[in-house]
Amino acid sequence: MRYVSTRGQAPVLSFEEAMLTGLARDGGLYVPETVPTMPPGAIAALAGLSYEEAAFRVMRPFVGDAFTDAEFEAIIGRAYAGFNHAARAPLAQIGPNHFLLELFHGPTLAFKDFAMQLIGQLFQAALERSGQRVTIVGATSGDTGSAAIEAFRGLSNVDVFILFPEGRVSEVQRRQMTTPAEDNVHALALKGDFDDCQARLKDMFNHFEFRDAVGLAGVNSINWARVLAQVVYYFTAAVSLGAPHRPVRFTVPTGNFGDIFAGYIAQRMGLPVEKLVIATNQNDILHRALTGGAYETKGVAPSISPSMDIQVSSNFERALFEAYGRDGAAVAGQMEDLKSKGGFAISQGALEFLRETFASGRASEAETTDTIRATFAATGLTICPHTAVGVKVAADQPASAAPMVTLATAHPAKFPDAVEAATGARPPLPKSMADLYDRPERVSPVENDLAALEALINERRKR
Numbered sequence: 001m002r003y004v005s006t007r008g009q010a011p012v013l014s015f016e017e018a019m020l021t022g023l024a025r026d027g028g029l030y031v032p033e034t035v036p037t038m039p040p041g042a043i044a045a046l047a048g049l050s051y052e053e054a055a056f057r058v059m060r061p062f063v064g065d066a067f068t069d070a071e072f073e074a075i076i077g078r079a080y081a082g083f084n085h086a087a088r089a090p091l092a093q094i095g096p097n098h099f100l101l102e103l104f105h106g107p108t109l110a111f112k113d114f115a116m117q118l119i120g121q122l123f124q125a126a127l128e129r130s131g132q133r134v135t136i137v138g139a140t141s142g143d144t145g146s147a148a149i150e151a152f153r154g155l156s157n158v159d160v161f162i163l164f165p166e167g168r169v170s171e172v173q174r175r176q177m178t179t180p181a182e183d184n185v186h187a188l189a190l191k192g193d194f195d196d197c198q199a200r201l202k203d204m205f206n207h208f209e210f211r212d213a214v215g216l217a218g219v220n221s222i223n224w225a226r227v228l229a230q231v232v233y234y235f236t237a238a239v240s241l242g243a244p245h246r247p248v249r250f251t252v253p254t255g256n257f258g259d260i261f262a263g264y265i266a267q268r269m270g271l272p273v274e275k276l277v278i279a280t281n282q283n284d285i286l287h288r289a290l291t292g293g294a295y296e297t298k299g300v301a302p303s304i305s306p307s308m309d310i311q312v313s314s315n316f317e318r319a320l321f322e323a324y325g326r327d328g329a330a331v332a333g334q335m336e337d338l339k340s341k342g343g344f345a346i347s348q349g350a351l352e353f354l355r356e357t358f359a360s361g362r363a364s365e366a367e368t369t370d371t372i373r374a375t376f377a378a379t380g381l382t383i384c385p386h387t388a389v390g391v392k393v394a395a396d397q398p399a400s401a402a403p404m405v406t407l408a409t410a411h412p413a414k415f416p417d418a419v420e421a422a423t424g425a426r427p428p429l430p431k432s433m434a435d436l437y438d439r440p441e442r443v444s445p446v447e448n449d450l451a452a453l454e455a456l457i458n459e460r461r462k463r
């Protein structure tokens with residue numbers, strides 16, 4: 001299996017190389033050269049398997065010869081052993097034909113654990129084999145950072161630097177990043193928003209001298225392995241609801257477009273997905289792009305679903321690559337316009353392609369709060385504000401016989417203020433985190449300045 005860049009100019013890589021490389025050297029994102037398919041019989045055969053067994057079957061063709069079957073099986077086993085639900089990604093019914101896919105039973109209580117726990121294991125295996133040491137730099141609006149720190153804390157051949165927007169993550173998210181005591185973990189509070197964090201990260205990848213000197217690696221969803229791990233739960237959920245014999249719809253609370261792009265890959269592999277619905281909060285660039293045809297940035301407005309406070313949605317580039325018939329030059333041109341003009345118009349053909357697969361909707365702040373309240377009243381389930389954005393947008397979709405699955409992307413206890421404002425009750429942290437508020441914090445405030453960030457990382461990384 002080989003991986004190509006969405007901008008068409010970077011070297012073609014193997015799975016392991018693409019995973020360790022992160023952003024392609026032409027600024028693009030790696031995608032598989034061809035998407036392997038699973039025939040209906042193979043999809044039906046996932047029924048009754050454990051999550052780990054299903055994960056092996058779904059992901060195996062993408063990994064090529066990077067790992068033997070036995071190695072890959074063991075890696076998957078270790079990745080999900082720390083989840084606190086036997087099903088890993090259980091479904092809960094919230095309406096006659098509407099289900100929540102609970103993705104918050106991992107160690108940091110968000111869907112990011114599904115991919116991050118796996119790539120933590122994949123990185124360890126690859127680095128042990130090669131004797132390499134890497135510097136991971138990640139940008140986060142709250143959940144990627146804590147999941148990355150959890151997956152890589154204490155590893156001897158990895159330093160982890162996480163950039164988060166100062167004052168724009170929840171207190172629980174911040175403490176998850178600032179309280180680990182391991183000296184390979186560095187939480188950096190950047191003066192700016194998530195887009196600034198992600199832009200500086202991409203600048204570091206595009207500064208080859210720095211990138212090569214520190215052995216820069218990325219664990220944001222620019223990393224293909226992150227997306228791949230997220231493909232699995234689309235299969236397990238759909239099969240539980242009758243796939244491949246019955247199509248299923250998914251609504252995905254969306255920011256950086258990684259999670260929903262994983263759903264698109266599942267569909268390309270042969271999973272009968274009737275529609276993938278992009279659910280945005282008031283930072284609705286993706287909804288505006290899909291409905292109006294222009295991808296135009298405006299400032300990020302802080303919301304009660306802060307992990308989705310994103311305007312430059314990096315994985316949308318992967319969707320555009322498909323929509324433009326895998327024309328890397330066309331994608332590079334649009335990305336250049338995004339950088340220089342703050343936006344671009346999507347061609348009619350590409351827009352039609354996107355609308356075939358994706359629908360979209362937006363939830364305001366008030367609608368998000370109302371949805372948390374109404375879901376609790378109707379079902380007794382407490383949902384996080386990101387999930388609530390999804391539930392609201394799912395409810396707005398046209399009727400269909402296909403079951404609707406909304407991805408429940410985080411545990412409500414990560415966002416107690418928003419949940420309490422809606423329901424009157426503060427969701428408690430699970431026992432494993434009960435002392436989170438008592439642990440000492442360690443964080444470095446940083447300016448939104450590339451040279452200063454690079455200097456700090458270079459000085460602190462171990463050699």
Ligand SMILES: Cc1ncc(COP(=O)(O)O)c(C=O)c1O
Pocket residue numbers: 110111142143144221253254255256257258259260307308386387409410
């Ligand atoms: C809780 C939560 N929900 C939804 C999202 C959006 O996911 P994606 O960025 O993959 O679109 C994020 C951040 O990524 C998140 O942390």
Ligand SMILES: N[C@@H](CCOP(=O)(O)O)C(=O)O
Pocket residue numbers: 139140141142143144145219220221222255256258307308
């Ligand atoms: N919402 C994310 C933003 C980064 O997304 P990623 O999937 O590209 O890592 C977060 O919580 O950090």
